[in-house]
Amino acid sequence: MSDIGISTKAMGKSGVTFSPLKVLKGFIPKLDTKAIVKNALISLASILLFVLLWHLGANYLFNIEATAKIEKARTEQGAEAAAQMEACILSGDVSCQPNTLPSPQQVIVAAQNLWADHLSISAKKTAFKAKVATTNADRKAQGLKPIKYTGRPSFIDQILTSIKTVFAGFLLAMFIAIPIGIITGLNENLKTAFNWLIQIFKPVSPVVWLLLVFMIVKTLIRDPELDKSFIIAAISVGLCAMWATLVNTSLGVSSVKTDYMNVAKVLQLSLGKKIFKIIIPSSIPLIFTGLRITVSVAWMVLIAIELLAQSPGLGSFVWEEFQNGANDSNAKIIVAMFVIGIIGFLLDRVMLFVQQSVSFETQ
Amino acid sequence: MSENIVEFKNVSKWYGEGENRTEVLSNINLTIKEGEFLAIVGFTGSGKTTLINLISGLLEPDEGEVLFKGKPIKGTSHERGIIFQNYSLLPWLNVFQNVALAVKEVHPDWSQEQLTEHTERFIEMVHLTPAKNKLPKELSGGMRQRVSVARALSMDPEMLLMDEPLGALDALTRGVLQEEILRIWSANRRTALLITNDVDEGVFMADRIIPLNPGPNATLGPEYTIELDRPRDKKALNSDPKFKEVRTAILNYLVDLGEAAKLEKKAEFTLPDYQPMMPHSRTFPFFRRKKDRA
Numbered sequence: 041m042s043d044i045g046i047s048t049k050a051m052g053k054s055g056v057t058f059s060p061l062k063v064l065k066g067f068i069p070k071l072d073t074k075a076i077v078k079n080a081l082i083s084l085a086s087i088l089l090f091v092l093l094w095h096l097g098a099n100y101l102f103n104i105e106a107t108a109k110i111e112k113a114r115t116e117q118g119a120e121a122a123a124q125m126e127a128c129i130l131s132g133d134v135s136c137q138p139n140t141l142p143s144p145q146q147v148i149v150a151a152q153n154l155w156a157d158h159l160s161i162s163a164k165k166t167a168f169k170a171k172v173a174t175t176n177a178d179r180k181a182q183g184l185k186p187i188k189y190t191g192r193p194s195f196i197d198q199i200l201t202s203i204k205t206v207f208a209g210f211l212l213a214m215f216i217a218i219p220i221g222i223i224t225g226l227n228e229n230l231k232t233a234f235n236w237l238i239q240i241f242k243p244v245s246p247v248v249w250l251l252l253v254f255m256i257v258k259t260l261i262r263d264p265e266l267d268k269s270f271i272i273a274a275i276s277v278g279l280c281a282m283w284a285t286l287v288n289t290s291l292g293v294s295s296v297k298t299d300y301m302n303v304a305k306v307l308q309l310s311l312g313k314k315i316f317k318i319i320i321p322s323s324i325p326l327i328f329t330g331l332r333i334t335v336s337v338a339w340m341v342l343i344a345i346e347l348l349a350q351s352p353g354l355g356s357f358v359w360e361e362f363q364n365g366a367n368d369s370n371a372k373i374i375v376a377m378f379v380i381g382i383i384g385f386l387l388d389r390v391m392l393f394v395q396q397s398v399s400f401e402t403q
Numbered sequence: 404m405s406e407n408i409v410e411f412k413n414v415s416k417w418y419g420e421g422e423n424r425t426e427v428l429s430n431i432n433l434t435i436k437e438g439e440f441l442a443i444v445g446f447t448g449s450g451k452t453t454l455i456n457l458i459s460g461l462l463e464p465d466e467g468e469v470l471f472k473g474k475p476i477k478g479t480s481h482e483r484g485i486i487f488q489n490y491s492l493l494p495w496l497n498v499f500q501n502v503a504l505a506v507k508e509v510h511p512d513w514s515q516e517q518l519t520e521h522t523e524r525f526i527e528m529v530h531l532t533p534a535k536n537k538l539p540k541e542l543s544g545g546m547r548q549r550v551s552v553a554r555a556l557s558m559d560p561e562m563l564l565m566d567e568p569l570g571a572l573d574a575l576t577r578g579v580l581q582e583e584i585l586r587i588w589s590a591n592r593r594t595a596l597l598i599t600n601d602v603d604e605g606v607f608m609a610d611r612i613i614p615l616n617p618g619p620n621a622t623l624g625p626e627y628t629i630e631l632d633r634p635r636d637k638k639a640l641n642s643d644p645k646f647k648e649v650r651t652a653i654l655n656y657l658v659d660l661g662e663a664a665k666l667e668k669k670a671e672f673t674l675p676d677y678q679p680m681m682p683h684s685r686t687f688p689f690f691r692r693k694k695d696r697a
């Protein structure tokens with residue numbers, strides 16, 4: 041505490057002899073280096089422990105799998121084949137590696153490979169763009185659609201697609217849930233009318249939503265140009281994730297403090313002003329709490345939905361790798377897992393920040 | 404001039420129904436004359452806020468009727484401005500916006516400049532210009548109450564209802580605002596109803612003081628007319644025999660009420676179905692400042 045006092049004093053003095061460094065110092069609160077070092081050490085230690093356990097576990101599973109493989113070769117093809125298999129496994133040849141939980145090293149290598157793959161794909165993309173630049177200009181002049189790169193998307197492209205899908209789903213959830221929440225919060229009868237619907241559809245699994253959306257979108261969208269699987273994924277994500285926002289908005293709107301309603305009455309605000317100046321502002325904190333939950337649910341169901349909808353993104357990446365069954369597929373899946381976790385965490389942080397910045401109550 | 408602006412006719416008010424019904428006010432008869440400054444003093448929980456809300460239109464009587472200018476009160480009106488006991492500021496609006504919202508409602512035809520000028524004048528009056536852009540959560544309790552005072556005064560209502568408006572303020576600011584309220588009231592002789600927990604404040608400001616007997620079933624006590632010339636001077640008043648006399652009379656009445664409550668409590672000890680009294684009927688929160696009560 042006293043640190044801050046001193047630094048603000050320093051700021052005051054620096055007004056006379058201006059020194060940018062001193063001013064800067066005043067703005068950066070003095071950090072408690074001891075605590076930071078301590079926390080960093082604890083985190084580092086726990087990460088190391090985690091990696092060690094993972095490593096040991098992976099080794100253990102590797103051994104079980106390898107023994108099983110050798111035994112299988114022995115029973116089916118005899119001792120010679122078993123010896124061959126053992127040698128092959130020990131040599132590290134990709135053709136005969138046991139398929140099990142990858143070790144930390146394998147995952148790091150897979151991550152590096154994915155990155156290298158991304159770089160090579162982007163290089164190809166730029167080259168392609170340069171090649172078709174003149175053709176595309178011509179086509180544009182003729183009113184034709186430009187030729188697009190249709191090669192395999194890189195891992196980074198998949199991540200971006202997933203974020204785009206979750207964002208689209210989130211926006212959809214927001215535009216459906218907030219208005220319905222406000223309307224049902226305002227009117228008891230509408231609340232009753234919507235209540236059974238909310239109660240019944242809220243617990244429905246993402247998979248079922250996907251199928252429902254699929255039935256409808258398939259019929260409605262006939263234009264082959266449109267990215268149907270993206271639309272289906274985004275709508276399903278939105279429908280799965282919107283309930284928290286809907287319920288919270290409705291609750292916030294229907295439970296405005298009597299004090300605020302009394303102010304509205306005494307000032308004789310019109311209905312519109314009452315809604316927009318009193319009711320909605322006072323429910324903002326609850327609405328944003330709902331939106332934060334919506335974002336995390338959206339991200340969580342996204343992977344499953346992409347996986348089923350064959351919509352490009354992290355979900356289908358994971359699924360394809362699993363189907364693929366290549367030597368480093370398992371390691372890539374683990375890389376995706378970490379990426380999914382980290383992005384989910386970052387999304388939540390962003391929403392937490394937004395939520396706190398719109399809150400007018402004292403924390 | 405001295406028409407009755409507000410009339411209570413055999414008014415009773417209760418909360419809850421059936422078994423849980425508690426009658427707060429019972430058979431209240433009261434008239435407030437136009438241009439009059441009336442103060443009501445009473446113990447906590449006796450129904451003062453309920454009484455004032457019957458006039459503001461936030462509550463309706465369960466029996467009898469409350470008339471404003473001869474007509475029964477139906478809902479709220481800009482003619483009756485209120486300073487709420489619990490400030491009731493909108494926490495998402497800053498000081499300026501809180502006051503401006505009210506000004507805009509009363510004067511929808513005003514230009515932006517007029518609006519700003521008027522709003523700022525009242526914010527300055529409660530000495531909050533430096534905090535103009537702050538949110539309520541950044542203000543102290545007293546500052547919030549001053550915003551609430553500014554909001555009500557800026558609406559310039561025909562009748563000003565004040566529910567313990569200065570309770571959370573320090574003596575200095577209290578004094579300044581008392582004079583400010585009096586100045587506005589006397590400038591165009593508005594009618595004012597002040598609920599207060601401070602007998603001195605009531606005597607200094609009002610033409611008439613009526614104690615509200617402790618509830619449930621609260622009734623009004625005898626009225627005390629304050630015949631002191633206006634404008635009143637605080638310092639001079641302290642040695643004024645008339646001031647001392649009426650002040651003592653009211654205090655004695657209230658102390659007797661407290662004693663009566665105590666006796667009532669003792670008597671009830673002997674009764675078989677003993678009902679515990681609420682703490683406020685035995686102590687004198689009355690003499691304490693609002694902020695000490697919490």
Ligand SMILES: Nc1ncnc2c1ncn2[C@@H]1O[C@H](COP(=O)(O)OP(=O)(O)OP(=O)(O)O)[C@@H](O)[C@H]1O
Binds near residue numbers: 447448449451453488
């Ligand atoms: N909405 C309500 N529902 C039920 N009971 C209520 C309600 N409002 C007030 N009461 C009860 O009515 C009585 C009078 O309340 P009121 O707020 O009018 O008291 P008050 O005189 O203003 O007290 P204070 O000085 O503490 O502000 C109290 O006993 C209270 O418990």
Ligand SMILES: [Mg+2]
Binds near residue numbers: 451452488566
């Ligand atoms: Mg009260």
